[in-house]
Structure formats: structure tokens, C-alpha cells
Amino acid sequence: MNTRPTRPGDGPFTERTPRVVAARALTRRAGRDKAGRFLAEGAQAVREALRWAAEGRGRVHEVFVTDPSGDLAAAATEAGVRVSTVTDRAAAGLSETVTPQGIVAVCDLLDVPLANALAGSPALVAVLVGVADPGNAGTVIRVADAAGADAVLLAGHTVDPHNGKCVRASTGSIFHLPIARAASVPDVLAACRDAGLELVAADGYATEDVESATPAAPTAWVFGSEAHGLPAEVLESVDRALRVPLYGGAESLNLATAAAVCLYATAWRRRRDQREGISGR
Template sequence: MLTNPRSDRVRAVRALSRRAVRSRQGLFVAEGPQSVREAVSHRPDLVRGVYATPDAVVRHGDLVQAAVSVGLAVHEVSGEVLAAMVETDAPQGLLAVCRVATASLKDVLALRPRLLCVLINVRDPGNAGTVLRGADAAGADAVVISDNSVDVFGPKVVRSTAGSLFHLPVVTGLGIDEIVEQVRAAGLLLLAADGAGELLLGDVDLSGPHAWVMGNEAWGLPGEVRGRCDHVVRVPIHGRAESLNLAMAATICLYASATAQRRPQ
């Protein structure tokens, strides 16, 4: 059992809370039983090691056994050590160190996707993670996150995805122009989600291949991006709410697409 919270290994894991270290080492931390379970179940090839407290080994014995059965190293650590590895105030006794693996937009488009979610200049970790989770639940083929956005492998984003990060391709690091050009060239309709949209969500044909383009939480999509999309669409607000936040609007749009694409023809 690892019991020294100041050991080199503990410091190395804790250092992955910094974006520069994650970028340099190509590693990130998935924290909590839900994230670890999804990593072990769906992308064990990305897992470099699992760390668990004695209590977590007992409570999540099936998860630990699943990790061992696919050849993953499970390290038992004291509660103090696990707390020193993460920034969370109340860690849940389990974490996995994983390899960063982002998809290529070219490869995603080669599979002829029907539904994509594109995030432009999104900065809030909770929003980014929740949108990714919603895209996964709605059956989107991939999520594309532009450069100048939050790091999708940061601890807060990873926690917010609740394991969905390991379920679908995530494309990062591309500029806005490159994303728009590639998606349009692949034949997908580009739909900008914006509160000032000229079309209501219910008035758009969502049955064909398309990509939802979502903007920054505070200032939305840049005008030049809206201008390059085929339609600018707004979610109708029937009550007195001033607006919807990014995660809420994205989930509504993605589920509208999922419903339209699964409706019997």
C-alpha cells in the first residue's frame, strides 16, 4: 500500500491537475467510481493505472476485479495519499491515470456521421463536460471542441462528463475555420444555436446529417461563425426565463436531433 503523500508517484499524479503537465505527458486523471468504471469498461487501453483506498476496494470490488481481469495495475493507497493526488475536497476513493487520446476530425468524418456537436471557444469546465455527457446520451457521433476552449481533459471537465468522455470520439485543438470547412465539405448541415436565431428549433428539418455549433457561455457565437452556418436556430422560451445556459440549450438541441433521426420514415 502507498502511504506517503509526499512520494514522487503521488506528486506526479497531482501534477496532472495542471494543463501544461497534461499536455507534456499526454496523461490525465479520471476521478471517482463512475469515471473509473467507464474507463475500465470502454477504454482500458487508455488506462495506465488505477488507485484505490482500502474502503473503495471493498465497496467497488467488482470494478477492481474488472480492472485486474483486463490486465490493469491496481494500486492500493491510503486515504491521505488519494487526497494528495487530487484537488477535490472529498475524493471518492478511486482514480485512474489515463492516456490522452483525441480523435481526428478527418477520421470522424470518414465514418459519415449523422450528428455532431461543435463547441466554439467554450471556457466553463462544467458546461463543457455536461454538453459532452448530453451528446453521448443523445447518440451523437462525436464532439468537436475548438482551440481556445477549456481543456477537455482537465479534472472538472472529466468529472462533469460522468464517464462519457470514454464513450465517443472527442476532437480537440482545431481552429474554427478548419472545423467549419471540414464539416461542410463532408456534407453536413451546419446549425448555429443562438438565442437570436431566425428559425425556431421546431421549424428545422433535423432528419439529415448535421452539426450543432455552440458558442461561448458569455458572448455566444462570433458573427462570422454564425454567418458561415446554414441556419441560426433558437430554442423557444415559453416562460419568463431570460435565457438558457449552454449545457441546457445544447442538450435540448441534441435530443431534438436524436428524436428526428430516429423517427420512422
């Protein structure tokens, strides 16, 4: 028999408390899609979520904490967000990581329509096609944010950015820049072209490389999965393909490091051109 209290005010919520059970469903994609909500776990993610909500970009519905005396619990309460104390076991049930962080926020899904993500003359966009690994996707979102990208677009069978591992790997960056999802890869590429972006694929088999032919125009860098690269039909429909040059014996780079090299190369080329008065957005 479970004799622990489950009503608010009676003590910490357990893994059987209905609101915890409802939140736990958000650890699965079907649950997130149904509820239109996801879990942002850990102090950094919760802090970014509260800032994102304060900017009117989405809503934080509630926060669960194991320690209600923390600054972040106070900040959430201050912002009008319901804060509830949960047991360690309940927190573990809401966690998708090996080490539960003891704080998790229930947030609106944060992806926006493709047209919104590409509004306002973007100069640098990252497109992920068929990236299944949530850690990789989250790390690329972090890199895109760091390099000053205007948006990240997730196309085809790419992982849900609200997956706990993706949220964690992004270290808050999923809240920083617009993220859009679309199942149709051609739709995503067409939208980029309509937004005035040159479509440049990162492809290990390309003949030209990103050093000698760094994209300078408003650029959508298109990245495929680490295991399979980009499908042929994507490579045929982009404006050009470039490889990251490999100067040593390595056969390849992993997705996040390749994306870092490509996105920073373009960011720096654009900055250099702007300093030298060469036109660009």
C-alpha cells in the same frame, strides 16, 4: 520527517511517493499535455476507462485506490493494470473535486484527430466553440452521448476535456464517443462540411427557431459559450442559425439545457423521418 513507507508493498503510497507526485502533475493542463495522460476519478469514470481500454481505444496505465479490496480494484488487476493503495491525503491530492472519490485511473489522453472523429458518415455532431467552463463542457458531452451524437468537437479556446471537472460532469460519457480538439475554428467547420454535415448554430438571436425548422440532414450543431455566445465570424460561416424558442419570461437557457433541446430535436426528427421512409443517413 516523513517516515511512512513509499516503496510498493511497504504500505499505502503517500503524497510524496514519486508515482503519486507524477500523477498529481496531471491535475494541471500543462502536466497532462506533457505526459499525454490524464486522471479519471471516481468509480464510474474508472469503470468506463477500463472498458475503453478493453476495447483497444486507449490505455489505462495505473489505478490508485484508498481501498484495495473493492471490485473495481480487482477488475483493474484482472485487466493487467497496476493497482496501488494510497493514503486518503494522497487521494485528495489527485482529486479535482471537493469530495475525493478514493479511486483514480491514469489514462492516455482520449481525444482523437478531427478526421477520425468524423469518419464513417456521422449523422449528428456537437461542436463547442470557446466553451471555457469545464462543468458545462462535460455536461454537454453527456447530453451529446445521450442523444446519440457521433462525436463532440472542441474548437478554439474550449476547455481541455481531460480537466477533472469536465471528466466528472460527463459521468463517463467522455469515454463513449469520439472527442476531437482543434484550435482553429474554421478548420473544424470545414471538416464538418467535408463530412457532409449541415452546420447549424444555436443562437439566441436567430430569427428561426428549432421547433419550426428542426434540422434533419446530417447535422453539426454549433454551440458557443454561455457568457458570450458564438463569435460573429462563426455565425457568418455556418449554414444557418436557430434559436431555442422561449415561451415564458426566461431570457435564455443555460448551455447544457439548450444543447439538450437542440440535439434531441434533431435526433427525434431524424428518427421520425426514417420511420416515415424519408431518406437520411
